[in-house]
Amino acid sequence: MRDAAGKLLSVALVGNPNSGKSTIFNQLTGLRQKTGNFPGVTVDIKEGRLRFPSGNEALLTDLPGTYSLYPTSSDEKIVAAVLTNPVDAHYPDAIVYIADATHLEKHLLLLTQLLDLGMPVLLALNMSDMAAEVGIKVNATRLSERLGIPVVSVSGRKGENIQKLIAEIEKMLLSLPGQPRKPFYTLTEQEKYVAEAACLNLGIKNLYQGLLIAHHRSWLPFLSGPEEAILDTIVKDKDFVSLRAQVDETLDRYDRFIPIVQEAVHRPPQFPSTPTDRIDEVVTHRWLGPLVFFAVMLLIFQAIYDWSETPMNLIENGFSNLNVWLKERLPEHWTTDLLTDGILAGLSGILVFIPQIAILFFLITLLEEVGYMARVVFMFDKTMRRFGMNGRSVVSLISGGACAVPAIMSSRTIGNWKERLITTMVTPFISCSARLPVYAVLIGLAVPAHRVFGVFTLQSLTFGSMYVLGVLAAFASGYAMKKVLRTRELSYLAIELPVYRMPHWKNLWLTVWEKVSAFVIGAGKIILVISIILWALARFGPGDAMEQAVQQAQTEALARQMNETATNDLVAAYKLEASYAGFLGKMIEPVIRPLGYDWKIGIAIIASFAAREVFVGTMSTIYSIGSSEDDVALRAKMKAATFEDSGAPVYTLATALSLLVFYALAMQCMSTLAVVARETGTWKWAFIQFIYMSLLAYLGAWAVFNLFA
Amino acid sequence: MQRRYRTVPDLKVHESAHALSFEDPALASKLMAMGLLPGTLIEMVRVAPFGKAFYIKADGIRLALREEEAASILVEV
Numbered sequence: 109m110r111d112a113a114g115k116l117l118s119v120a121l122v123g124n125p126n127s128g129k130s131t132i133f134n135q136l137t138g139l140r141q142k143t144g145n146f147p148g149v150t151v152d153i154k155e156g157r158l159r160f161p162s163g164n165e166a167l168l169t170d171l172p173g174t175y176s177l178y179p180t181s182s183d184e185k186i187v188a189a190v191l192t193n194p195v196d197a198h199y200p201d202a203i204v205y206i207a208d209a210t211h212l213e214k215h216l217l218l219l220t221q222l223l224d225l226g227m228p229v230l231l232a233l234n235m236s237d238m239a240a241e242v243g244i245k246v247n248a249t250r251l252s253e254r255l256g257i258p259v260v261s262v263s264g265r266k267g268e269n270i271q272k273l274i275a276e277i278e279k280m281l282l283s284l285p286g287q288p289r290k291p292f293y294t295l296t297e298q299e300k301y302v303a304e305a306a307c308l309n310l311g312i313k314n315l316y317q318g319l320l321i322a323h324h325r326s327w328l329p330f331l332s333g334p335e336e337a338i339l340d341t342i343v344k345d346k347d348f349v350s351l352r353a354q355v356d357e358t359l360d361r362y363d364r365f366i367p368i369v370q371e372a373v374h375r376p377p378q379f380p381s382t383p384t385d386r387i388d389e390v391v392t393h394r395w396l397g398p399l400v401f402f403a404v405m406l407l408i409f410q411a412i413y414d415w416s417e418t419p420m421n422l423i424e425n426g427f428s429n430l431n432v433w434l435k436e437r438l439p440e441h442w443t444t445d446l447l448t449d450g451i452l453a454g455l456s457g458i459l460v461f462i463p464q465i466a467i468l469f470f471l472i473t474l475l476e477e478v479g480y481m482a483r484v485v486f487m488f489d490k491t492m493r494r495f496g497m498n499g500r501s502v503v504s505l506i507s508g509g510a511c512a513v514p515a516i517m518s519s520r521t522i523g524n525w526k527e528r529l530i531t532t533m534v535t536p537f538i539s540c541s542a543r544l545p546v547y548a549v550l551i552g553l554a555v556p557a558h559r560v561f562g563v564f565t566l567q568s569l570t571f572g573s574m575y576v577l578g579v580l581a582a583f584a585s586g587y588a589m590k591k592v593l594r595t596r597e598l599s600y601l602a603i604e605l606p607v608y609r610m611p612h613w614k615n616l617w618l619t620v621w622e623k624v625s626a627f628v629i630g631a632g633k634i635i636l637v638i639s640i641i642l643w644a645l646a647r648f649g650p651g652d653a654m655e656q657a658v659q660q661a662q663t664e665a666l667a668r669q670m671n672e673t674a675t676n677d678l679v680a681a682y683k684l685e686a687s688y689a690g691f692l693g694k695m696i697e698p699v700i701r702p703l704g705y706d707w708k709i710g711i712a713i714i715a716s717f718a719a720r721e722v723f724v725g726t727m728s729t730i731y732s733i734g735s736s737e738d739d740v741a742l743r744a745k746m747k748a749a750t751f752e753d754s755g756a757p758v759y760t761l762a763t764a765l766s767l768l769v770f771y772a773l774a775m776q777c778m779s780t781l782a783v784v785a786r787e788t789g790t791w792k793w794a795f796i797q798f799i800y801m802s803l804l805a806y807l808g809a810w811a812v813f814n815l816f817a
Numbered sequence: 818m819q820r821r822y823r824t825v826p827d828l829k830v831h832e833s834a835h836a837l838s839f840e841d842p843a844l845a846s847k848l849m850a851m852g853l854l855p856g857t858l859i860e861m862v863r864v865a866p867f868g869k870a871f872y873i874k875a876d877g878i879r880l881a882l883r884e885e886e887a888a889s890i891l892v893e894v
Binding site for chain 2: 131176178211216218351352354358377393395400487488489600602605
């Protein structure tokens with residue numbers, strides 16, 4: 109179905125945050141949906157195709173949940189910005205309003221505002237099955253008469269009456285522009301003056317749109333500077349006080365629709381205690397609450413580690429087998445290397461994260477769907493706010509213990525821009541699973557296995573301290589950024605604690621699917637490019653340095669009567685030294701020497717930018733045991749290593765501790781940076797994060813080295 | 818001197834009172850949109866584990882409020 113200009117007709121889904129809107133959206137569109145960013149902000153708007161049995165099609169847009177057209181957070185603002193701007197790309201031809209039938213009296217405020225915007229509206233009473241269960245009877249016919257719009261009772265979860273809803277939507281679109289309606293709310297004289305003046309100046313027809321624009325003139329993205337100035341003058345001229353008018357309008361609307369609800373809805377007397385109350389007695393209890401939370405988080409953490417191990421190994425082994433297979437069959441040429449060590453290695457680096465991302469989002473969405481996440485926000489809001497974050501940040505930080513990539517993606521649920529940004533910036537400090545192999549090698553190398561206090565070994569204590577260090581760095585940085593960053597956006601807790609419900613599995617799978625594809629497509633491209641650059645740095649060298657290195661290695665191997673494997677390992681080591689990466693390693697040696705590192709560690713640090721775990725592999729190549737990747741052999745080689753100029757041993761306790769601190773604090777993960785850039789919408793924050801974390805790592809490592817040297 | 822008004826944080830756990838008015842107009846707009854109006858019966862359910870936030874029930878809906886948010890809601894004595 110198209111309009112006069114040939115544009116596909118569009119329907120917007122609007123509703124309160126807990127109305128079950130996304131379930132209805134998923135029921136209506138299935139997999140025919142995509143997520144797009146609203147320009148300027150990183151809140152997603154979901155769009156999908158709605159297919160009618162007649163063969164007609166329309167565009168369905170899922171706008172963020174909001175309680176009213178007087179928004180307080182950035183995602184709520186989108187709804188007001190779209191619905192007051194008839195030339196916006198997302199401006200709908202008609203609206204489907206989703207209301208929770210069990211709390212109709214709380215859900216009609218926004219509906220009455222939409223009624224005044226002049227476009228056709230359809231009311232879908234969601235959760236009708238639950239309403240019936242608790243004995244609430246809604247007379248849809250009466251409601252439809254009183255509101256003057258079609259009303260359909262549906263259940264998104266059970267899929268009841270979805271076909272009827274689709275038929276009603278088509279009927280509404282076929283009769284566009286619909287019957288003119290009397291406004292639900294009558295503007296006061298003052299409001300009328302302001303609204304009319306706004307309409308006149310902006311060329312807008314609908315009076316309520318004009319009024320909303322006058323209210324929101326300071327932040328509406330589509331207003332030009334002069335337009336805003338004109339509106340300012342009009343408003344000042346009439347002594348129009350926006351907040352007071354909002355409150356009066358809201359109260360007036362309630363006064364008008366509450367009698368309608370009382371007429372159309374019959375509800376039984378409230379039961380004193382519901383299952384939700386009994387669950388909350390435990391999960392938000394003074395000390396049981398936090399206990400339950402940490403148990404749940406431990407479980408998630410364990411799941412990410414445990415369940416992802418097998419699929420991750422499968423992906424990694426699959427790629428490395430494919431690499432070996434290709435290398436054996438393709439001619440020895442740099443294009444082969446590009447395909448195997450560059451592109452396929454990069455792809456493997458992207459795809460290997462999928463199991464962790466999928467598991468994390470499955471569990472987090474599950475907690476969100478059942479209604480538990482709002483309780484977490486309630487319990488930890490105070491603690492996290494001290495450090496510039498918000499109750500929801502707890503989830504991101506703990507997920508960061510597995511992997512920062514999905515953890516940062518999970519910070520989307522934070523409404524306040526500043527709190528979300530700080531969460532994004534500090535999450536990578538939490539020691540992720542990729543740091544573990546590095547810690548294992550270095551601790552095994554430098555920290556003696558003494559027992560302390562009879563139970564712990566010094567090694568396990570060092571391991572534990574690395575986690576503590578990460579948490580401290582995250583919180584301290586959060587505190588510092590809280591002081592530095594400024595935002596005009598007000599921060600409110602004021603959230604609804606929804607009734608506990610069984611999850612809707614289709615919603616869950618769709619969310620997991622959406623997050624995984626967002627990562628693979630969004631961050632994947634960037635990771636692939638960086639991976640190819642790093643490959644090129646290690647593969648090519650200046651002039652004929654590479655050929656010379658190969659010859660030198662072969663001569664030396666011949667002289668020392670080495671077997672084929674040892675020769676290949678030596679060639680690889682010499683080649684890496686002669687490559688641009690080796691060149692860079694030597695170039696940065698003066699910078700990292702104060703931390704106790706030589707150029708070999710420099711190469712490993714550069715290579716680790718692809719991913720931290722690359723450290724072990726790179727060190728193996730440098731110490732020419734590349735083919736074995738054996739921790740014990742590597743440690744033996746590293747222990748024997750000396751500085752080329754002074755002959756002093758490289759890996760003293762001080763160097764090892766300094767490296768540990770460096771790896772704990774430095775931003776050495778292109779995947780994380782790519783995700784930060786994607787989530788914040790600009791490379792600026794990824795860049796700042798990189799510089800900030802690297803500086804902190806450098807200073808920390810320097811301090812530790814000098815303390816122990 | 819007897820106080821002329823109380824706010825939500827003054828309520829004891831399981832105590833209820835009707836809301837009278839809101840001190841913070843911006844928050845009032847938000848709370849009213851969520852269904853908490855002057856006249857709504859508010860029940861204090863519990864205090865957050867680490868304090869500074871309240872779990873309240875307002876006419877069938879459950880809300881979490883920060884201390885300063887709760888303190889901006891005047892309730893009958």
